[in-house]
Amino acid sequence: MSAPSASARARRGERAAERRLAFWLLVPALAALGLVVAYPVASAVYRSFFDDPIGAEPSFVGLANYAQALIGHDREEFYAALSNTVFFTAVSVVLETLIGLGMALVMHRAFRGRGIVRAAVLLPWALPTAVSAVMWGWMLQPDGIVNALTGAEVVWGGGEWPAKWSIVFAEVWKTAPFVAILILAGLQTIPPHLYEAAAMDGASAWRRFTSITLPLAKPALVVAVLFRTLDALRMYDLPQILTGGANDTATLSMLVVQAATGELKQGYGGALSTITFLFVFGCAFLLIRTLGANVFRPAEGASR
Amino acid sequence: MGRPRPPARIRTAAAALAALALTGAAGCAGSLPDAGEGAVVTFAVTRASGGNMAGIIEDFNEANPDAKVRLVHLAADADAQRTAMVQDLQARTGRYDVLYTDAVWTAEFAARGWLEPLDAERFAGSDILPAAAETGMYRGRLYAAPFATGTGMLYYRSDLVEDPPTTWEELIEGCPIAEAEGMDCYAGQLSRYEGLTVNATEAIASAGGEIIDERGRVVVDSAEARAGLGFLVDGLREGRIPRAALTYMEDESRLAFQRGELLFMRNWAFAWPAMQEPGPESEVQGRFDAVPLPGDGGPGTGTLGGNNLALSAYSGHKEEALRFIEYLQSESVQRDWMAETNTPTSWASNYGDEELMAGAPHLVRQYAALQSVQPRPVSPRYNDVTNAVQRHVHAALTGEKSVDEAVTDLQEELETAVEGVAGP
Numbered sequence: 001m002s003a004p005s006a007s008a009r010a011r012r013g014e015r016a017a018e019r020r021l022a023f024w025l026l027v028p029a030l031a032a033l034g035l036v037v038a039y040p041v042a043s044a045v046y047r048s049f050f051d052d053p054i055g056a057e058p059s060f061v062g063l064a065n066y067a068q069a070l071i072g073h074d075r076e077e078f079y080a081a082l083s084n085t086v087f088f089t090a091v092s093v094v095l096e097t098l099i100g101l102g103m104a105l106v107m108h109r110a111f112r113g114r115g116i117v118r119a120a121v122l123l124p125w126a127l128p129t130a131v132s133a134v135m136w137g138w139m140l141q142p143d144g145i146v147n148a149l150t151g152a153e154v155v156w157g158g159g160e161w162p163a164k165w166s167i168v169f170a171e172v173w174k175t176a177p178f179v180a181i182l183i184l185a186g187l188q189t190i191p192p193h194l195y196e197a198a199a200m201d202g203a204s205a206w207r208r209f210t211s212i213t214l215p216l217a218k219p220a221l222v223v224a225v226l227f228r229t230l231d232a233l234r235m236y237d238l239p240q241i242l243t244g245g246a247n248d249t250a251t252l253s254m255l256v257v258q259a260a261t262g263e264l265k266q267g268y269g270g271a272l273s274t275i276t277f278l279f280v281f282g283c284a285f286l287l288i289r290t291l292g293a294n295v296f297r298p299a300e301g302a303s304r
Numbered sequence: 305m306g307r308p309r310p311p312a313r314i315r316t317a318a319a320a321l322a323a324l325a326l327t328g329a330a331g332c333a334g335s336l337p338d339a340g341e342g343a344v345v346t347f348a349v350t351r352a353s354g355g356n357m358a359g360i361i362e363d364f365n366e367a368n369p370d371a372k373v374r375l376v377h378l379a380a381d382a383d384a385q386r387t388a389m390v391q392d393l394q395a396r397t398g399r400y401d402v403l404y405t406d407a408v409w410t411a412e413f414a415a416r417g418w419l420e421p422l423d424a425e426r427f428a429g430s431d432i433l434p435a436a437a438e439t440g441m442y443r444g445r446l447y448a449a450p451f452a453t454g455t456g457m458l459y460y461r462s463d464l465v466e467d468p469p470t471t472w473e474e475l476i477e478g479c480p481i482a483e484a485e486g487m488d489c490y491a492g493q494l495s496r497y498e499g500l501t502v503n504a505t506e507a508i509a510s511a512g513g514e515i516i517d518e519r520g521r522v523v524v525d526s527a528e529a530r531a532g533l534g535f536l537v538d539g540l541r542e543g544r545i546p547r548a549a550l551t552y553m554e555d556e557s558r559l560a561f562q563r564g565e566l567l568f569m570r571n572w573a574f575a576w577p578a579m580q581e582p583g584p585e586s587e588v589q590g591r592f593d594a595v596p597l598p599g600d601g602g603p604g605t606g607t608l609g610g611n612n613l614a615l616s617a618y619s620g621h622k623e624e625a626l627r628f629i630e631y632l633q634s635e636s637v638q639r640d641w642m643a644e645t646n647t648p649t650s651w652a653s654n655y656g657d658e659e660l661m662a663g664a665p666h667l668v669r670q671y672a673a674l675q676s677v678q679p680r681p682v683s684p685r686y687n688d689v690t691n692a693v694q695r696h697v698h699a700a701l702t703g704e705k706s707v708d709e710a711v712t713d714l715q716e717e718l719e720t721a722v723e724g725v726a727g728p
Contacts, residue, residue: 054415054684073720077695141556142548157495157551159702246496246698261387263687264412 041277048270058267065271077255078272082279085251087164088239089232092171097225099172100179105213107180108187118184125177133241136170140242163247167239171232179224186220187213222291229287233280252276343374344621345628348389349404352380353452353611354645364631371624373402382406382498393418398618401625405448407439407610407679408686414442415684420615420622422446427633435677436650440612442682448612449629450650451638455606456492456506456597457673459561459569459576463591469598472510472535475568479544482567490539491549491557492570496698499553501680501690502607503570504697508532509678510597510604515693515718516681522722525715531600533707537700550701562586570597572609576666577646594666596673606677610650642667648674688721 048065050058069078107118124132139145140156147153156162190212198208214221236253243249245258256276260269343365349357357375365372378385386409392400393413405413413419422428427449428437436450458475460468464485469475479489492506493499505515513528539545546565549557554571561569562579564587569575576594579586597604613629615622631637638651643660648670654660655671683689692714700710 054412055417073717142546142551155547155550158547160704244496246694247702248704258687258691261390262383262691263685264390 044266044270045274046270047266048268048274050267052265052267061267065268066275068268069272069275074268077250080248081250081252081255084164084249085233085235085253088167088171088235088251089229092168092175092232093225093228095168095172096176096179096228097221099176100224101183101221103176103180104183104187107184121177121180123177124174125181127174129174129237130241132170132174133238136166136173137242140166157243157246160247160249163243163249167242167249170238170242171235174238175228175231179228182224182227183217183220186217190216225291226284226287230280230284233283234276252279343372345371345373345401345619345625346376346399347373347402347404347628348376348378348385348392348400350380350382350385350611351377353404354647355641356644360632360637360641364628368624368627368631371621371627373628376400378404389413393616393618396618398616398620400616401619401621402629403614403616404451405612405614407453407608407612408690410440410448410612410614411442411682412684412686413614414445414447418617419447420617420619422449422615422626422629427629431635431652432650433652433674435608435674436610439608439610439679440614448614449633451611451613451633452641452647453608453610453650453674454572454574454648454670455608455673455677456502456570456572457594457606457669458597458604459571459579459592459594461567461588461591462593464567468593468595469568470595470603471598472600472604475598476544478567485567487565487567488546488560489544489566490568490570491545491552491560491566492536493552493554493557494536494545494549494698494701495551495553495556496694497553498690498694500697501693502609503536504533504693505607505678505680506570506597506605507535509607510599511535512600514678515714516683516689516722520683520722522715522718524718525711528600529711530707533697533700533711535600536697537703537707540701541703550698561592562588564588573648573666573670574646576669594669594673596669596676603676606673608677608679683722685721689718692717692721 047058049060049062051061051064052058064072068074103121107114107121127135141147142153142155142158146156154162156166194212194216195208198212203211234253235251236257239245239249239251240254240257245254250258252272253276256269256273259265259272263269347361361373361375378388385404386406389400389403389405389409392398393416403413403419410419414421422440424437424446428440428446432450433453435455436453437446439453440446440448440450458468460478462468464481465478467474469478475490482489492503494503508515508524508529509532511528511532513524513526513532515522515524515529517523536545540547540549546560548560552560554575557566557569558571558575558578560566561571561575562585579592580589582589597606599605613632615625615629619625633650635651635653638649639654639657639660642649642654642664646664646666648667655667661668680686681689681693696705696710696714696717699705700707705713
């Protein structure tokens with residue numbers, strides 16, 4: 001790291017110029033985001049205050065669409081989808097993180113064929129979700145390979161818990177590699193001399209793991225958990241293709257799509273999507289607050 | 305660490321990039337690849353329609369140089385087709401003139417004012433099977449010219465069953481044969497998808513019930529509907545229907561039957577040629593037959609599948625489009641279509657064509673089955689209706705709810721769903 005050669009004032013001027021450039025470089029992305037994100041979100045929220053008649057103009061109904069989902073005659077469906085979404089997210093994120101951490105620790109070790117293992121581990125993540133959903137659908141058929149290998153006779157699509165667990169399996173199988181790669185990146189930033197020093201001091205392997213590996217890999221872990229949680233809360237394609245929402249496996253996103261594009265109710269669908277948006281937003285806020293305030297604010301003076 | 309100030313041209317480039325992104329986004333709005341050579345009528349049809357659609361259009365274009373038709377292929381998946389059509393119709397662009405619609409979309413598209421009413425004499429006259437014609441009607445008017453049609457049949461193993469059942473009681477009496485052969489007795493399509501609505505509607509109709517009546521009222525809360533649903537639920541509980549059937553769609557049930565695992569199966573006409581095909585895939589060639597569906601204490605009632613030809617209300621070439629619909633619906637085109645696709649269509653007299661029928665025994669069976677049918681529930685809110693039917697029926701089938709609860713809940717939910725659109 002070279003020492004700063006210019007005076008403080010020159011540096012400030014430089015920074016301002018860099019900021020201006022950064023602003024102009026960001027403009028295209030912001031404009032595109034405004035067009036494809038801000039406008040649809042705003043129009044969905046606006047539309048959610050109107051009803052969905054057939055053969056007439058929509059009329060303003062205030063919060064009636066929200067009431068229909070939260071306390072009205074669709075509440076059963078809504079709360080079922082909400083609890084499914086939370087269940088899938090909680091269970092699969094916990095499993096993914098544990099399995100991903102294990103995979104990352106294995107991949108972090110130096111051994112022959114490590115490159116191949118890393119590539120192989122990434123394969124499930126590289127598959128489009130729709131493809132892996134179809135694949136799992138075939139494997140989980142009553143006469144599919146899963147039943148054949150385990151000798152079980154489970155009709156995976158024939159009951160609530162088999163169906164829910166099959167979604168969790170497929171989700172964990174697909175996304176644990178993603179978590180593993182993120183954590184692996186964190187592990188690789190840990191300087192090896194810390195381990196060497198700890199070993200000299202006689203720290204056990206477990207002690208080294210809990211006192212060096214975990215704290216130093218935490219930023220990567222937190223990012224992985226955050227990404228996966230937000231992703232899982234929006235889960236749509238996997239359950240849609242695997243179960244179609246049968247056996248009480250519908251998620252919030254599936255309800256939104258069913259209402260907005262299936263039943264052509266932009267008002268009610270808009271209300272559902274706004275609720276979903278607020279829910280995911282709230283979860284993200286809570287997670288960032290509790291887990292990783294320091295992840296997004298690197299400490300001042302860090303040499304970078 | 306100091307970096308040199310970025311040169312001015314980089315900043316200019318950034319601004320130019322921004323401008324480019326904006327114009328690029330705006331530029332793609334109006335330029336869709338719509339330039340068919342001199343075509344005036346656009347026909348939107350699923351790529352999975354089967355048949356020689358391109359050849360039919362070529363023949364039509366040759367004879368009608370002033371009304372040339374261009375084919376636009378939509379997705380194979382019915383929901384995706386509907387979404388594509390709905391987007392065009394909602395935008396009122398009239399980009400699609402003629403729509404290859406599913407039988408159950410007629411009510412919704414018509415109620416939203418998206419379809420041009422058609423002359424019933426011209427497009428659903430006495431030459432057309434009455435059952436097929438009904439799928440093009442909404443509130444007494446014709447909105448879609450009937451084309452492809454079809455209903456469910458009961459396939460049975462003719463090597464094991466001498467007299468095919470005409471009632472559920474007879475079907476149940478045949479089940480010991482399946483047991484003796486180590487097979488399952490009966491299966492339909494009980495996965496939670498559109499096919500479940502079909503199977504549930506048929507079961508309810510075969511017991512004399514209805515989900516929504518002619519006047520648009522919800523009437524599913526009835527003893528008949530309970531009996532109909534009970535046939536499926538008891539079948540699963542008592543083992544006549546394998547639990548695997550809860551995951552069956554058309555192909556899964558056909559594969560189970562052709563592997564020799566089922567004695568009876570409810571399926572469409574398409575299954576016949578597939579199961580008859582020589583090869584190791586099927587173990588039942590020449591050992592099965594099909595009859596109209598059985599019912600509760602008497603003959604049953606099938607429901608109708610199929611596709612119709614509708615004219616967009618926003619079409620700018622209605623006269624030409626109608627000529628094309630008439631051509632596509634005509635006897636000879638339908639005849640070739642039946643011969644090529646092996647699937648039933650709407651022109652009645654083709655079923656009397658001995659040469660055609662000699663090569664397609666399943667179409668003879670279809671014709672018999674098409675005499676006793678009832679459409680799926682007709683409602684402009686069809687998607688709400690079918691979602692509700694699927695949810696409550698599947699819950700009853702898996703044992704999550706009793707038949708009684710499922711029927712009561714379904715009645716209540718459907719009443720809310722069709723509220724404000726009931727009755728002509």
